[in-house]
Amino acid sequence: MPDQSNIREIKYMLTEADGPMAVRDILRHKLNMSAKEITRCKQFEDGVMAAGVGEGYRKALVKDLLYPGDILKVRIYEDTDNSSEIVPSDTPIDIVYEDEDIILINKPGDMVVHPSYAHFKDSLSNALAGYYQRSGQNHVIRTIGRLDRETSGLIIFAKNRHSAAVLSNQKESMSRRKEYLAVCDGSFAQKEGTIDAPIASRDGQRMVREVRPDGKRAVTHYKVISQFEDYALVRLRLDTGRTHQIRVHMQYMGHPLLGDYFYGKEIANSRGMMRAALHAYHLEFIHPVTGREMSFDAPLPPDMAVLLPHNIDVF
Numbered sequence: 520m521p522d523q524s525n526i527r528e529i530k531y532m533l534t535e536a537d538g539p540m541a542v543r544d545i546l547r548h549k550l551n552m553s554a555k556e557i558t559r560c561k562q563f564e565d566g567v568m569a570a571g572v573g574e575g576y577r578k579a580l581v582k583d584l585l586y587p588g589d590i591l592k593v594r595i596y597e598d599t600d601n602s603s604e605i606v607p608s609d610t611p612i613d614i615v616y617e618d619e620d621i622i623l624i625n626k627p628g629d630m631v632v633h634p635s636y637a638h639f640k641d642s643l644s645n646a647l648a649g650y651y652q653r654s655g656q657n658h659v660i661r662t663i664g665r666l667d668r669e670t671s672g673l674i675i676f677a678k679n680r681h682s683a684a685v686l687s688n689q690k691e692s693m694s695r696r697k698e699y700l701a702v703c704d705g706s707f708a709q710k711e712g713t714i715d716a717p718i719a720s721r722d723g724q725r726m727v728r729e730v731r732p733d734g735k736r737a738v739t740h741y742k743v744i745s746q747f748e749d750y751a752l753v754r755l756r757l758d759t760g761r762t763h764q765i766r767v768h769m770q771y772m773g774h775p776l777l778g779d780y781f782y783g784k785e786i787a788n789s790r791g792m793m794r795a796a797l798h799a800y801h802l803e804f805i806h807p808v809t810g811r812e813m814s815f816d817a818p819l820p821p822d823m824a825v826l827l828p829h830n831i832d833v834f
Contacts, residue, residue, distance in 0.1 A: 526596055529593045568594075606634070608648070623676075627820065629669055647676060663690065671798045673799050673801070703750060704783065706748075710742065711742040714737075792822060
C-alpha cells in the first residue's frame with residue numbers, strides 16, 4: 520500500500536506558448552515523468568487530475584486535451600518498504616539546501632554514505648534518517664550520485680520517487696558539472712592538463728583500482744590552483760565516473776593525494792591528513808521539479824583548509 524502520509528503534489532499550468540496539449544505529453548515533456556511513474560499515478564483515483572479556469576479538479580485521462588490556463592495536478596505516492604528501513608542516528612548533518620523534493624548535504628570526510636555490516640548505524644544515510652525523524656519528515660533514503668568514504672563534499676538525496684528518477688537521468692551530465700579540490704603531493708611540471716588513462720580492478724584485489732590497458736576509459740581534467748614547496752592545491756573535473764578515479768589518476772601522474780594511504784603509500788609526509796585530501800566542492804544540476812538551474816559550493820573542510828595559507832582564493 521502507498522504511504523498516505525507522504526504525498527508530493529506537483530502542478531503545472533499550461534501557458535499560451537504550450538498551446539493545447541494532451542495530459543500524456545504534459546506528464547512526459549513538462550514534468551519529465553517516466554512511463555512507469557505515469558502508469559503508477561494512473562492507478563490512484565486522485566493520481567492525475569485537471570482543472571479548467573475557474574473550475575474544480577476532476578480526474579484526467581492521459582488522452583485528454585488541456586488548454587492554456589488549465590492546471591494539471593499529479594499526486595506522487597511513496598511506497599512503504601519496511602525491509603529497507605535505515606536506523607536513525609543523532610549525528611548532525613550539514614544541510615546546504617533543502618526543499619520539498621531534494622536535500623543537498625555537505626558530507627564530512629571519513630564517513631560512508633550507505634549503511635553496511637561494518638557501518639550499520641554511522642553512515643550519512645543513518646544521520647539523514649535521524650534528521651527526517653526529528654523534523655517530522657517521512658522519506659525513503661534515495662542517494663543521487665556517490666562519494667567515497669574518505670571524500671568530503673556535496674551529495675544529493677531525493678525526497679520522492681519522481682525527483683529521484685529525474686535526477687538519475689541527469690547523473691552523467693551532473694558528473695561533468697561537478698568539481699573537486701584535492702591536495703596532491705609533489706611539484707607539478709604542468710599546471711593544467713587532461714589524464715586519459717583506462718582504469719580496471721587490480722588482479723586479485725576487487726576493491727583496488729589501477730591504470731591498465733584493458734580497463735574502462737577514464738578522463739580527468741586538472742588545474743593547479745596553488746603550488747607550494749612540495750604539495751599543491753588542485754581543481755579537478757571528470758568526464759567519467761570510475762571508482763577511485765581521481766585518486767588512481769593522480770597516483771598515476773606521480774602526485775597522489777595527501778593522506779591517501781591506499782594509493783599514496785610512498786608519500787613521505789601527509790601533513791596530518793588522516794584521509795585522502797579530496798573534497799567535492801562544486802555541484803550543478805537542474806532541479807527535478809522546477810527545472811531551475813542549481814549551483815552550489817561547499818567550503819573546504821578544516822582538515823584540508825589548515826594546509827593552505829589564509830589568503831588563498833580557492834573559488
